[in-house]
Amino acid sequence: MASPQQINNLQNSFQSAVNLGGSPGIVSTSPTQSFMSSVPRRVSASRQTKALKPFSTGDIKILLLENVNQTAVEIFNGQGYQVEFHKSSLSEDELIEKIRDVHAVGIRSKTRLTEKVLKHAKNLVVVGCFCIGTNQVDLDYAAKIGVAVFNSPFSNSRSVAELIMAEVISLARQLGDRSIEMHTGTWNKVASKCWEVRGKTLGIIGYGHIGSQLSVLAEAFGMQVLYYDIVTIMALGTAKQVSTLDKLLSESDFVTCHVPATEDTKNLLSAPQFAAMKDGSYVLNASRGTVIDIPSLIQAIKAGKIAGTALDVYPHEPAKNGAGAFNDELNSWISELVSLPNVILTPHIGGSTEEAQSAIGIEVAANLSKYINEGASVGSVNFPEVSLRGLDLDQENVVRVLYIHHNVPGVLKTVNNILSNHNIEKQFSDSSGDIAYLMADISSVNQSDIKDIYDQLNATEYKISIRLLY
Ligand SMILES: NC(=O)c1ccc[n+]([C@@H]2O[C@H](COP(=O)([O-])OP(=O)(O)OC[C@H]3O[C@@H](n4cnc5c(N)ncnc54)[C@H](O)[C@@H]3O)[C@@H](O)[C@H]2O)c1
Numbered sequence: 001m002a003s004p005q006q007i008n009n010l011q012n013s014f015q016s017a018v019n020l021g022g023s024p025g026i027v028s029t030s031p032t033q034s035f036m037s038s039v040p041r042r043v044s045a046s047r048q049t050k051a052l053k054p055f056s057t058g059d060i061k062i063l064l065l066e067n068v069n070q071t072a073v074e075i076f077n078g079q080g081y082q083v084e085f086h087k088s089s090l091s092e093d094e095l096i097e098k099i100r101d102v103h104a105v106g107i108r109s110k111t112r113l114t115e116k117v118l119k120h121a122k123n124l125v126v127v128g129c130f131c132i133g134t135n136q137v138d139l140d141y142a143a144k145i146g147v148a149v150f151n152s153p154f155s156n157s158r159s160v161a162e163l164i165m166a167e168v169i170s171l172a173r174q175l176g177d178r179s180i181e182m183h184t185g186t187w188n189k190v191a192s193k194c195w196e197v198r199g200k201t202l203g204i205i206g207y208g209h210i211g212s213q214l215s216v217l218a219e220a221f222g223m224q225v226l227y228y229d230i231v232t233i234m235a236l237g238t239a240k241q242v243s244t245l246d247k248l249l250s251e252s253d254f255v256t257c258h259v260p261a262t263e264d265t266k267n268l269l270s271a272p273q274f275a276a277m278k279d280g281s282y283v284l285n286a287s288r289g290t291v292i293d294i295p296s297l298i299q300a301i302k303a304g305k306i307a308g309t310a311l312d313v314y315p316h317e318p319a320k321n322g323a324g325a326f327n328d329e330l331n332s333w334i335s336e337l338v339s340l341p342n343v344i345l346t347p348h349i350g351g352s353t354e355e356a357q358s359a360i361g362i363e364v365a366a367n368l369s370k371y372i373n374e375g376a377s378v379g380s381v382n383f384p385e386v387s388l389r390g391l392d393l394d395q396e397n398v399v400r401v402l403y404i405h406h407n408v409p410g411v412l413k414t415v416n417n418i419l420s421n422h423n424i425e426k427q428f429s430d431s432s433g434d435i436a437y438l439m440a441d442i443s444s445v446n447q448s449d450i451k452d453i454y455d456q457l458n459a460t461e462y463k464i465s466i467r468l469l470y
């Protein structure tokens with residue numbers, strides 16, 4: 001378990017990496033009253049670069065849902081933001097109400113940020129998914145309205161891989177059933193249909209961050225590893241990539257899914273795939289609930305084709321913890337599933353370890369703060385990745401222009417024409433699909449010029465959103 005000191009050290013290293021120490025720079029998508037007042041700049045002596053600060057730090061409001069780790073809360077508090085923290089996710093109506101005037105939202109896997117919800121967000125600049133998966137957010141629509149989305153691409157990968165490894169052994173030894181029996185007073189000392197995992201074949205569908213970590217763990221247990229992925233990926237150890245899903249299914253004793261939720265992965269394993277598997281093999285899923293057709297899996301277990309399953313994710317999951325939350329109203333087949341032998345069910349805890357949650361809290365909070373304070377979108381999952389080096393401490397009358405716009409011809413000419421009365425110190429622009437993002441540091445800007453620059457940029461036909469940091 002990570003000690004508070006280790007967590008503190010981790011946090012410090014992240015903070016210095018993203019240069020969050022000292023005075024934060026603050027932003028807003030639209031000019032507030034404080035935009036027009038000349039807020040004196042605060043520059044920390046310990047910093048090598050100038051902190052940008054157009055507004056009072058208290059102007060930034062952050063809504064954190066789903067018990068996002070306290071490391072994130074501490075980072076945001078340290079920035080002086082207003083943090084509203086909720087342990088669970090919110091209903092759609094509550095979310096629509098809460099999202100109206102916040103600048104950032106932090107969620108995990110339960111909160112659905114749909115187009116309908118995002119349409120009500122009038123000041124939203126950025127979304128943080130404090131997890132790996134981002135399928136719960138309408139990424140295209142978010143980009144369309146100029147909202148960058150960040151996640152933590154691998155902070156919980158190891159935790160998921162370790163859980164799966166534990167479950168592979170637990171299924172092979174029917175551990176779940178033996179434990180339930182003992183809890184109810186039954187002594188059932190059996191060896192029949194209980195196996196070592198040594199020498200067995202693990203088939204991994206999706207050889208990304210989690211799949212490849214799992215590959216290493218499985219080989220250490222003496223397993224052979226096959227993997228199927230839509231892209232060619234270098235094998236770790238002696239694992240072998242197979243060219244078709246059917247080959248993986250027909251040769252594996254255990255099949256585990258580590259793919260994202262996409263149209264292509266919906267019901268990736270259904271009746272024909274279970275039929276193609278070895279008799280007495282096992283199925284594991286800790287990716288997303290849409291990836292496996294659970295009613296077909298139930299039939300395959302009942303028919304004796306599949307000897308057991310470990311599931312961590314479900315098509316519908318409860319919004320919050322509580323007794324009775326996992327029932328047939330949620331998914332009609334639940335009571336049938338729980339009545340079957342050798343079925344290990346966990347409440348979406350693949351990434352739920354102290355280490356993973358604390359690292360995710362720090363990573364995503366740091367990225368969000370950097371985007372809010374400096375405009376850096378590097379690491380965003382739906383945005384062009386743009387960043388500029390910090391401003392020198394002694395630079396006076398400098399403004400950073402953050403201009404998110406439609407990716408069409410003529411933008412640079414128009415924007416640079418607006419900026420041309422000032423010296424463009426540096427500029428970077430990139431596009432991703434229909435969205436483009438231009439960042440420019442301009443000098444020789446008087447306080448009185450700022451509103452004029454804002455108004456001119458705001459009037460351009462290509463604009464999606466603008467922020468000015470100074
Ligand atoms: N249970 C949990 O708590 C938990 C925790 C973390 C992640 N996850 C889920 O696990 C998923 C995988 O995580 P990751 O970090 O390994 O992702 P990743 O992006 O690193 O790897 C996913 C791999 O799947 C491959 N892939 C995509 N579509 C495919 C298809 N149709 N067939 C075969 N391969 C395909 C990709 O090429 C990639 O190599 C995430 O998307 C997330 O939904 C769950």
Ligand SMILES: O=C(O)CC[C@@H](O)C(=O)O
Binds near residue numbers: 131133134156
């Ligand atoms: O913490 C969560 O809610 C999600 C965990 C996992 O599914 C992920 O996508 O990282």
